[in-house]
Amino acid sequence: MSQHIGLLTRDTTALILAGGKGSRLKHLTEERAKPGLPFGGKYKIIDFTLSNCMNSGVRKVEVLTQYKSSELLGHIQKSWSRMPWELGEYVNVVPAQQQIGELWYQGTADAVYQNLKQLRKQRCKYVLILGGDHIYKMDYSRMLRQHAKQNADISIASIPVDSDCASAFGVLNIDADMRVNQFQEKPDNPAQIPNKPGQSLVSMGVYIFNFDVLEKLLVDDASLEGSQHDFGYDIIPKAIQNHRVCTYIFDDEGCADVQAYWKDVGTIDQYFEANLDLVHVDPELDLYDRHWPIYSFQEQLPGAKFIFNDDGCRGQAVDSVICAGSIISGAKIENSLVSTRVTVERHSVLDRCVVLPNVIIGKYCKLKNVLIVEDCIIPDGVTIGYDYETDKEYYEISENGVALVTQEMIDNYIKINSAA
Numbered sequence: 083m084s085q086h087i088g089l090l091t092r093d094t095t096a097l098i099l100a101g102g103k104g105s106r107l108k109h110l111t112e113e114r115a116k117p118g119l120p121f122g123g124k125y126k127i128i129d130f131t132l133s134n135c136m137n138s139g140v141r142k143v144e145v146l147t148q149y150k151s152s153e154l155l156g157h158i159q160k161s162w163s164r165m166p167w168e169l170g171e172y173v174n175v176v177p178a179q180q181q182i183g184e185l186w187y188q189g190t191a192d193a194v195y196q197n198l199k200q201l202r203k204q205r206c207k208y209v210l211i212l213g214g215d216h217i218y219k220m221d222y223s224r225m226l227r228q229h230a231k232q233n234a235d236i237s238i239a240s241i242p243v244d245s246d247c248a249s250a251f252g253v254l255n256i257d258a259d260m261r262v263n264q265f266q267e268k269p270d271n272p273a274q275i276p277n278k279p280g281q282s283l284v285s286m287g288v289y290i291f292n293f294d295v296l297e298k299l300l301v302d303d304a305s306l307e308g309s310q311h312d313f314g315y316d317i318i319p320k321a322i323q324n325h326r327v328c329t330y331i332f333d334d335e336g337c338a339d340v341q342a343y344w345k346d347v348g349t350i351d352q353y354f355e356a357n358l359d360l361v362h363v364d365p366e367l368d369l370y371d372r373h374w375p376i377y378s379f380q381e382q383l384p385g386a387k388f389i390f391n392d393d394g395c396r397g398q399a400v401d402s403v404i405c406a407g408s409i410i411s412g413a414k415i416e417n418s419l420v421s422t423r424v425t426v427e428r429h430s431v432l433d434r435c436v437v438l439p440n441v442i443i444g445k446y447c448k449l450k451n452v453l454i455v456e457d458c459i460i461p462d463g464v465t466i467g468y469d470y471e472t473d474k475e476y477y478e479i480s481e482n483g484v485a486l487v488t489q490e491m492i493d494n495y496i497k498i499n500s501a502a
Contacts, residue, residue, distance in 0.1 A: 100214035101148030117214035118154035141171035189311035239288035248272035251284035383407035
């Protein structure tokens with residue numbers, strides 16, 4: 083059986099669509115694509131998709147980029163450029179190049195269509211199409227095996243979610259043989275799973291196509307006026323009519339020894355809570371799993387340091403993750419995630435905070451429910467998270483009350499309060 087899986091993965095090329103803007107994340111993605119966003123203190127979001135490929139045995143990977151990709155490109159070069167190309171294993175970055183005409187990618191399907199020439203050179207049997215902007219652990223080889231076993235033309239990975247949330251995704255209807263008979267992208271009234279009221283089956287944005295089927299569908303779609311050239315809106319709904327489209331349901335039962343974890347981090351609140359989940363005693367996402375490691379570029383940094391042990395000025399962290407290169411200098415950290423190269427000065431208190439890399443937090447600061455963007459310098463005595471009306475004058479406040487803080491906002495805060 084393992085040899086069969088090995089043959090399947092060797093016949094597969096993965097395409098990671100990593101050009102998304104992630105506009106709902108507001109200031110977090112103003113200067114970079116969402117897949118390049120830090121996560122978990124020391125990773126980038128795209129590391130999860132790339133690690134899934136490596137752990138699954140899918141070692142031919144093309145990363146398609148477009149929107150503000152310089153930070154993402156630099157990270158991939160540092161983290162993933164050491165693959166042995168001579169053995170047919172690689173992570174190759176493919177920037178948008180106006181391959182066809184003078185237009186940039188017009189949709190997810192068009193991004194793949196513009197790179198069909200590159201795919202033909204691979205002579206692959208299967209194309210695994212992935213998003214680069216979710217946090218998840220998934221063994222793609224299991225999905226490939228089911229795809230081959232079902233003799234499918236297309237397979238769609240799916241997951242049950244509450245129907246109230248399903249309108250943000252593509253929603254599937256399936257028959258008893260796991261064949262998809264209806265697909266609606268972001269419907270207003272999502273169809274519910276027949277035997278699970280209140281639950282809907284939604285697409286994870288993970289597809290397997292037989293290459294010949296994919297090629298024909300993309301070529302036909304490219305010439306259609308009015309098409310959005312999108313897999314969810316155009317390609318999948320049309321393919322259901324003439325091709326065998328099946329689903330692979332992603333859950334604990336079918337994933338065996340790999341944790342079935344998948345999170346959409348498309349909003350500030352989702353991103354914040356997914357990071358904070360890592361500080362819990364039993365987090366949903368197990369990053370300590372040696373069987374399924376998450377790889378990334380590891381900068382050579384000293385261990386996190388906690389200094390001062392005086393009453394009222396003790397460097398300490400409780401129920402928190404503190405990453406390498408950080409210094410907790412007489413400050414108290416609770417229920418928080420502190421990324422690499424962060425300094426928190428004396429008498430400051432952080433509660434339910436996510437601090438991205440290279441941040442300095444001054445003395446006597448009180449921060450609660452705060453998300454701090456990289457390279458911020460928080461001056462002494464700043465309080466955030468205790469007065470909603472004041473906070474919203476200076477910071478971006480999410481629906482759930484999380485304060486997003488950037489250096490520009492801090493500079494504005496200093497300017498206004500200095501003048502006063």
